[in-house]
Amino acid sequence: MLAKDCEVPHISTGEILRSAVAAGSELGQKADQYMSDGELVPDDLILGLIQERLGQDDTQNGWLLDGFPRNVPQAEFLQQLLEQIDQPVDFVVNLDVEDDVIVARLLQRGREDDEESVILNRLEVYRQQTEPLIDFYRSRQQLVSIEGSQTMEAVYSDLKRLVME
Numbered sequence: 001m002l003a004k005d006c007e008v009p010h011i012s013t014g015e016i017l018r019s020a021v022a023a024g025s026e027l028g029q030k031a032d033q034y035m036s037d038g039e040l041v042p043d044d045l046i047l048g049l050i051q052e053r054l055g056q057d058d059t060q061n062g063w064l065l066d067g068f069p070r071n072v073p074q075a076e077f078l079q080q081l082l083e084q085i086d087q088p089v090d091f092v093v094n095l096d097v098e099d100d101v102i103v104a105r106l107l108q109r110g111r112e113d114d115e116e117s118v119i120l121n122r123l124e125v126y127r128q129q130t131e132p133l134i135d136f137y138r139s140r141q142q143l144v145s146i147e148g149s150q151t152m153e154a155v156y157s158d159l160k161r162l163v164m165e
Helices: 002-006 013-023 026-036 043-054 072-084 099-109 116-130 132-138 152-164
Strands: 010-012 064-066 092-096 143-147
Touching (some): 002 064, 002 152, 010 013, 010 043, 013 026, 013 043, 092 152, 116 132, 132 143, 143 152
Parallel strands (some): 092 143
């Protein structure tokens, strides 16, 4: 909804990967095993996708990147890539949500890979690999945290207010 309101593409690494898995592409087959186990897909598989996608014509007026970066090396890669293609980052949003809310919401989605044990593993991987991004972006004064336990409408309202300022 936010990308549509801002007239920029919504770039979701999860969606890109799920499409690759469904298509049975080489990347999809490699990524499928990691995703099924609740692990992060290795950087080398993701970085090429991001670089290719951000180089497409529809990103010239901005974009909303969802699910990337997932670790500090990816963030450093993204920073270098954006400098090369002359596209600055305005800010990075952290949706702050308690674990029990995350588990309940993901179980309600009903996706095949949304089993409680897989979700709990994803949360552990998040703590080890993704959580350090909070300090990475905070130290660059690019981090904005939003309370993600609110209703979808309230989160969207907070995001829209942030982006439209």
